[in-house]
Amino acid sequence: MTLVEDTYLEGHFDAVIEANDRIEPRDWMPEKYRATLVRQIAQHAHSEIIGMQPEGNWITRAPSLRRKAILLAKVQDEAGHGLYLYSACETLGVSRSELTELLLAGKQKYSSIFNYPTLSYADVGTIGWLVDGAAICNQVPLCRTSFGPYGRAMIRICKEESFHQRQGFELLSTMMRGTDEQRAMVQESVDRFWWPALMMFGPPDDDSPNTAQSMAWGIKRDTNDDLRQKFVDMTVPQAEALGVTLPDPQLVWNEQRGHYDFGSPDWAEFKAVVKGEGPCNTQRLAHRQRAHDEGAWVREAATAYAEKGVRA
Ligand code: BYC
Numbered sequence: 001m002t003l004v005e006d007t008y009l010e011g012h013f014d015a016v017i018e019a020n021d022r023i024e025p026r027d028w029m030p031e032k033y034r035a036t037l038v039r040q041i042a043q044h045a046h047s048e049i050i051g052m053q054p055e056g057n058w059i060t061r062a063p064s065l066r067r068k069a070i071l072l073a074k075v076q077d078e079a080g081h082g083l084y085l086y087s088a089c090e091t092l093g094v095s096r097s098e099l100t101e102l103l104l105a106g107k108q109k110y111s112s113i114f115n116y117p118t119l120s121y122a123d124v125g126t127i128g129w130l131v132d133g134a135a136i137c138n139q140v141p142l143c144r145t146s147f148g149p150y151g152r153a154m155i156r157i158c159k160e161e162s163f164h165q166r167q168g169f170e171l172l173s174t175m176m177r178g179t180d181e182q183r184a185m186v187q188e189s190v191d192r193f194w195w196p197a198l199m200m201f202g203p204p205d206d207d208s209p210n211t212a213q214s215m216a217w218g219i220k221r222d223t224n225d226d227l228r229q230k231f232v233d234m235t236v237p238q239a240e241a242l243g244v245t246l247p248d249p250q251l252v253w254n255e256q257r258g259h260y261d262f263g264s265p266d267w268a269e270f271k272a273v274v275k276g277e278g279p280c281n282t283q284r285l286a287h288r289q290r291a292h293d294e295g296a297w298v299r300e301a302a303t304a305y306a307e308k309g310v311r312a
Contacts, residue, residue, distance in 0.1 A: 022148040025091035045085035046103045046110035054118040088149040115278030122189035128168015130197040137231040146218030191247045199270045201228040
């Protein structure tokens with residue numbers, strides 16, 4: 001390509017971003033924009049797939065047929081979200097199998113939250129309420145992200161996440177109307193998941209290497225800290241409605257700011273979990289590797305069938 005062509009294409013990219021319009025896969029884009037999207041979308045897709053494990057752990061032990069049907073549907077939705085996101089990523093020129101290899105080799109990440117164990121059935125409700133609640137806060141702005149296929153995938157995902165969040169809240173409110181033991185189970189679960197849910201938004205803004213550039217490119221629409229604040233403000237009244245206490249003595253309404261003040265998550269713990277030292281990192285990746293290996297014959301059969309179709 002000539003210098004003139006390069007300058008023209010870059011000008012077009014800048015104008016689209018400036019106008020808050022969408023970049024599409026056929027459009028020219030800077031290599032770093034493409035790499036940032038691959039990093040974020042792949043991490044998001046892997047989170048959906050690995051995120052099936054903590055809740056999947058309870059499918060066989062759901063307390064009723066109704067709860068089992070709801071949980072199965074939710075975990076299947078997560079597989080679907082992973083597939084939309086891998087497809088969005090493929091439009092950037094990287095295949096789903098390459099992305100899976102990178103995850104299994106530890107070269108791509110998934111959300112820190114899924115490295116915590118699910119110890120009781122209340123965790124299914126807490127994940128729906130807090131984890132999907134945090135996911136919605138983070139993902140609704142991504143419906144307006146500058147890369148077309150990612151934004152369109154997010155629109156559908158957010159609709160389903162909203163159902164997921166409500167099912168979690170409904171499960172917890174049912175338990176809170178139950179016995180003292182059930183109420184204690186909910187509180188214990190919320191105590192374990194509150195801080196890891198806040199960490200889902202990523203490191204504080206002044207320690208986030210990617211935010212500034214991703215905001216300038218319209219990949220991210222809000223900073224990590226702004227979304228974390230929005231989540232806290234949204235969740236405190238819901239906790240009051242449920243009758244659970246959020247485990248933060250510093251949580252207090254700040255009249256001047258018009259927001260809740262809250263304590264700082266343990267960022268050393270966050271860094272350790274992201275590095276692979278969380279309670280379940282090894283187990284999650286080993287399980288994913290096993291599922292991948294056991295699915296090899298399905299991929300081979302599907303490939304052989306597709307080739308036969310082409311020859312016929
Ligand atoms: N966990 O510069 P930063 C779901 C990494 S699935 C692990 O702020 P960025 C669900 C980050 O990648 C929810 N790593 O990065 C599924 C970066 O490392 P690299 C998943 C994290 O990208 C099933 C470094 O830390 N949601 O809802 O600007 C059941 C510095 O961070 C985390 C998404 O993926 C973390 N929590 O901002 C139920 C949403 N946070 O790559 C529910 C899409 C940060 O430079 N992603 N890191 O080595 C995003 O919005 C952004 O990527 C983030 C991070 C806000 C997460």
